Amino acid sequence: MISAILLIIITVFIPPVGVYMIAGCGADLLINICLTILGYFPGHIHAFYIEYVYYNKREQAQQGIVDNRAAPGVYSQNVQTGGSGYGTMAPTH
Template sequence: MSILTIILNILAPPISIFRKRGFGNDLGINIIFTMLFFIPGIIHAFYLTSKQNQIL
């Protein structure tokens, strides 16, 4: 995980997910988490960006 990814995970979780996964269900879920409560959005972003084998 790069420094840029870590910073984006903390400051703007949906942008980090978009960079890693593109448009999709994961981005929508992260936007909802971030809008409702910011901390779950950050946790979800770290979870998705730290997964090794990502299937699009």
């Protein structure tokens, strides 16, 4: 809970750092950096979307719900799995 609050505070001020903390260095981070350069608010919207998907998938995994559908616009496998089962989820076809 505390880490989520800290993540939100960081994302409010510097959206790419929040995305980096969740998704790592990859396509999601690059997209967020570009959106933040184009305008501060598009970067926020993207960052909070990435964080929402991550925590939603994480909560579903804790409840035993397996949702293999990929969230649109999210390229990080860590975000797609909610950080659980990283690299062990069945691939979606």
